[in-house]
Amino acid sequence: PHLTDLITARQGPFHTYEFFPPRTQPGLANLLDRIGRLATAPLNVPLAVSVTWGAGGSTADRSLDLAEAIVKMGLEVILHLTCTNMPIEKVDKALQRCRDIGIQNILALRGDAPRGDEYAVDANDNFDEFEHADDLIRYIRKQHGDYFCIGVAGYPTPHPDSDSAESDLHYLKVKVDAGANFIITQLFYDIGEFERWVLSVRGAGIDVPILPGVMPIQNFASFRRLANLTKCSVPPNIFTDLERIKADDAAVKQYGVRLATTMVNRLIASGLVNGVHFCTLNLEKSVRTILEKLGWLADGGHGSPSGRNQLIQDDAQ
Numbered sequence: 102p103h104l105t106d107l108i109t110a111r112q113g114p115f116h117t118y119e120f121f122p123p124r125t126q127p128g129l130a131n132l133l134d135r136i137g138r139l140a141t142a143p144l145n146v147p148l149a150v151s152v153t154w155g156a157g158g159s160t161a162d163r164s165l166d167l168a169e170a171i172v173k174m175g176l177e178v179i180l181h182l183t184c185t186n187m188p189i190e191k192v193d194k195a196l197q198r199c200r201d202i203g204i205q206n207i208l209a210l211r212g213d214a215p216r217g218d219e220y221a222v223d224a225n226d227n228f229d230e231f232e233h234a235d236d237l238i239r240y241i242r243k244q245h246g247d248y249f250c251i252g253v254a255g256y257p258t259p260h261p262d263s264d265s266a267e268s269d270l271h272y273l274k275v276k277v278d279a280g281a282n283f284i285i286t287q288l289f290y291d292i293g294e295f296e297r298w299v300l301s302v303r304g305a306g307i308d309v310p311i312l313p314g315v316m317p318i319q320n321f322a323s324f325r326r327l328a329n330l331t332k333c334s335v336p337p338n339i340f341t342d343l344e345r346i347k348a349d350d351a352a353v354k355q356y357g358v359r360l361a362t363t364m365v366n367r368l369i370a371s372g373l374v375n376g377v378h379f380c381t382l383n384l385e386k387s388v389r390t391i392l393e394k395l396g397w398l399a400d401g402g403h404g405s406p407s408g409r410n411q412l413i414q415d416d417a418q
């Protein structure tokens with residue numbers, strides 16, 4: 102089914118998980134065990150599980166194998182698919198394999214240029230088809246009509262390549278007008294900035310569901326790297342807090358869980374979104390604890406949406 106239909110049908114807040122394809126067979130088996138545990142009682146079942154795609158198609162086979170294994174577990178998959186530095190045949194093959202497996206949700210992305218020897222680009226390949234994510238969306242619609250539900254990336258802190266917040270918003274609208282059905286955001290840690298961004302997105306006439314990307318901080322070095330890479334704004338108090346505990350990995354993880362739980366509660370309480378997209382880094386424990394703390398449990402722990410929101414609002418004050 103289409104993710105947007107699942108969102109409409111879902112009572113109460115929902116979540117999705119993001120995983121990347123492991124390099125080895127034992128790594129894959131291990132990850133599938135984790136996904137199985139994260140998708141069964143007592144935890145609430147994720148609405149979908151997303152599988153990342155190495156830019157340039159560097160993980161094409163591994164991404165599709167992981168996606169297929171997740172489908173076989175009875176879960177809904179969103180396949181990330183980038184379009185630049187990659188021959189069009191790779192896009193065609195991936196989409197056809199999705200249809201064969203029964204995947205109907207694609208996160209259509211531009212991808213980034215290779216850094217160093219990250220992956221090889223063959224000079225004989227023709228890469229002229231796609232420049233931006235909207236080219237990929239139009240291509241998917243042309244080739245596959247409405248078979249796929251298409252998601253796109255959105256940036257509460259404007260994308261580093263953007264001239265301005267206005268131009269980034271303009272191109273988000275271009276992507277939705279080209280046929281995108283939902284938005285998953287880049288990671289962010291400044292909720293005020295996210296809320297202002299959602300209001301500007303709605304103000305621009307974009308009314309598709311927005312899934313905020315939430316990544317529980319796992320350790321200080323990787324968090325700092327991520328913040329540098331994405332250029333996302335981080336409230337200064339988070340860095341101050343982390344500076345104090347950065348040598349203690351367990352304390353950083355606990356902090357990450359507390360912060361993400363507070364963020365999700367605030368996001369749902371804001372009424373601007375109905376669910377969140379957890380960037381798991383393939384780790385199980387933090388997201389499990391967050392779901393437990395949120396009370397997002399399979400036994401109906403969501404409670405009634407209004408009662409729950411009241412609780413959250415009391416909590417946030």
Ligand code: FAD
Nearest residue numbers: 153154156181210211212233234254260262263269272287
């Ligand atoms: P675009 O939408 O093309 O935007 C890129 C920049 O160009 C922006 O500044 C935008 O404003 C501008 N722009 C957009 N359209 C146009 C246009 N038509 N003309 C001129 N300018 C335009 N990368 C991976 O390699 N694999 C993944 O699995 C992956 N998953 C991701 C998941 C999420 C939720 C997010 C937020 C990002 C992910 N990325 C992934 C990273 C992504 O590939 C990069 O952020 C990339 O730099 C931009 O991708 P995009 O689809 O947003 O590009």
